[in-house]
Amino acid sequence: MTDLYHHPLCPHSRFIRLVLGEMGIEPDLIEERVFERRRDFLVMNPAGTTPVMVEHEAGPIPGPGPISEYLDETRGLGLGDRRLLPDDPVGRVETRRLLDWFNAKFFAEVSGHLITEKVYKRFMTQDQGGGAPDMDAVRVARANIRYHLRYIGFLIRSRNWLAGDRLTYADLAAAAHLSSIDFLGDVPWAEDETAKTWYARVKSRPSFRTLLADRVPGIIPSPVYADLDF
Amino acid sequence: MTDLYHHPLCPHSRFIRLVLGEMGIEPDLIEERVFERRRDFLVMNPAGTTPVMVEHEAGPIPGPGPISEYLDETRGLGLGDRRLLPDDPVGRVETRRLLDWFNAKFFAEVSGHLITEKVYKRFMTQDQGGGAPDMDAVRVARANIRYHLRYIGFLIRSRNWLAGDRLTYADLAAAAHLSSIDFLGDVPWAEDETAKTWYARVKSRPSFRTLLADRVPGIIPSPVYADLDF
Numbered sequence: 123m124t125d126l127y128h129h130p131l132c133p134h135s136r137f138i139r140l141v142l143g144e145m146g147i148e149p150d151l152i153e154e155r156v157f158e159r160r161r162d163f164l165v166m167n168p169a170g171t172t173p174v175m176v177e178h179e180a181g182p183i184p185g186p187g188p189i190s191e192y193l194d195e196t197r198g199l200g201l202g203d204r205r206l207l208p209d210d211p212v213g214r215v216e217t218r219r220l221l222d223w224f225n226a227k228f229f230a231e232v233s234g235h236l237i238t239e240k241v242y243k244r245f246m247t248q249d250q251g252g253g254a255p256d257m258d259a260v261r262v263a264r265a266n267i268r269y270h271l272r273y274i275g276f277l278i279r280s281r282n283w284l285a286g287d288r289l290t291y292a293d294l295a296a297a298a299h300l301s302s303i304d305f306l307g308d309v310p311w312a313e314d315e316t317a318k319t320w321y322a323r324v325k326s327r328p329s330f331r332t333l334l335a336d337r338v339p340g341i342i343p344s345p346v347y348a349d350l351d352f
Numbered sequence: 353m354t355d356l357y358h359h360p361l362c363p364h365s366r367f368i369r370l371v372l373g374e375m376g377i378e379p380d381l382i383e384e385r386v387f388e389r390r391r392d393f394l395v396m397n398p399a400g401t402t403p404v405m406v407e408h409e410a411g412p413i414p415g416p417g418p419i420s421e422y423l424d425e426t427r428g429l430g431l432g433d434r435r436l437l438p439d440d441p442v443g444r445v446e447t448r449r450l451l452d453w454f455n456a457k458f459f460a461e462v463s464g465h466l467i468t469e470k471v472y473k474r475f476m477t478q479d480q481g482g483g484a485p486d487m488d489a490v491r492v493a494r495a496n497i498r499y500h501l502r503y504i505g506f507l508i509r510s511r512n513w514l515a516g517d518r519l520t521y522a523d524l525a526a527a528a529h530l531s532s533i534d535f536l537g538d539v540p541w542a543e544d545e546t547a548k549t550w551y552a553r554v555k556s557r558p559s560f561r562t563l564l565a566d567r568v569p570g571i572i573p574s575p576v577y578a579d580l581d582f
Binding site: 180184 | 442
């Protein structure tokens with residue numbers, strides 16, 4: 123049994139949901155509003171962030187990096203050529219480099235700002251830092267996303283998937299972050315046609331279906347969000 | 353032969369220098385001023401950050417996470433009970449959780465601000481964003497560091513080392529970040545006596561010696577920086 127403490131629009135949680143989907147693991151999803159700083163949640167993850175995965179044998183595992191490494195160590199070899207962290211050292215380096223790129227850099231420059239300003243702040247009290255979105259942060263994120271889309275396009279013009287010949291954690295992380303902000307209608311897909319075609323490929327995988335069905339009270343997903351032919 | 357592109361006060365570079373020291377690997381150190389955005393360096397690491405490690409067989413490996421995972425995968429088993437990423441799944445989760453804590457959270461809240469404002473900006477041209485330190489950022493970092501010291505103290509009061517019984521990557525990452533800002537005299541050691549005692553233990557390891565000998569033009573290290581009995 124696998125529990126996943128998550129938020130529907132948290133990009134790091136979405137990355138782990140995609141990974142679990144690709145591995146054929148169906149977690150029990152428990153929605154966590156991290157800004158409420160629930161005591162029992164902070165015991166599991168003192169950093170106070172989603173996702174946290176709990177498996178009976180291993181106790182709580184916090185954060186997209188530790189969870190994805192744990193899943194590769196416990197399930198990776200059994201996946202054969204569907205393994206999401208490649209077998210060879212060079213492929214592992216490239217996959218982890220891009221994991222950092224999306225989970226840290228893209229989050230700091232794009233998805234973190236947009237989800238905080240346009241989603242979390244709507245559900246926070248004033249004491250928790252809630253209120254109207256800071257439009258400066260939103261504008262910076264909307265400007266930054268363009269070079270990231272071009273970078274995805276650049277990589278895909280010389281490779282089948284982001285880190286090489288096969289689908290890896292890198293594709294799932296990139297698609298997870300993009301999907302959160304695509305929900306909000308903030309991805310300028312016209313910026314790079316190759317990036318858009320790559321995203322359509324990831325989006326049409328069965329592991330993506332539960333993400334496309336997500337709903338958040340008070341926020342209407344963008345018309346292209348669940349459209350496989352956007 | 354191992355090359356390491358680094359900056360003497362970059363905390364992520366210092367983490368890898370400590371790891372290499374513990375493994376008995378002596379890298380050729382090449383100083384990189386990332387704000388110059390040197391073309392050949394950006395080819396090795398498009399994110400434009402230090403450290404980047406180069407080994408002939410593997411090509412460039414960028415970032416503290418990918419480098420430390422690579423070193424564990426290629427050297428870890430040979431280290432026996434001096435392995436820096438524990439063998440057991442629970443120990444690996446805890447070590448990686450704390451690696452993220454220091455390399456991402458502590459860097460974002462403390463060491464990144466202080467090194468950028470007080471060190472890098474001194475060597476940047478005006479076009480590169482150089483100039484006087486933003487004292488608001490410095491003040492925030494100096495306030496944030498206090499709870500991190502108390503968190504280290506809290507962990508060490510129930511464990512021998514940060515992630516458990518043995519020295520791990522977690523201790524080396526935490527000590528690396530603290531050492532960069534200790535150079536600047538910005539660690540309020542009186543905040544937590546247990547944290548200070550733990551740091552003295554890490555600081556007296558042979559792997560720490562080259563860090564204590566570092567000098568940076570125009571910046572005088574704090575009087576306690578190289579003192580093992582501070």
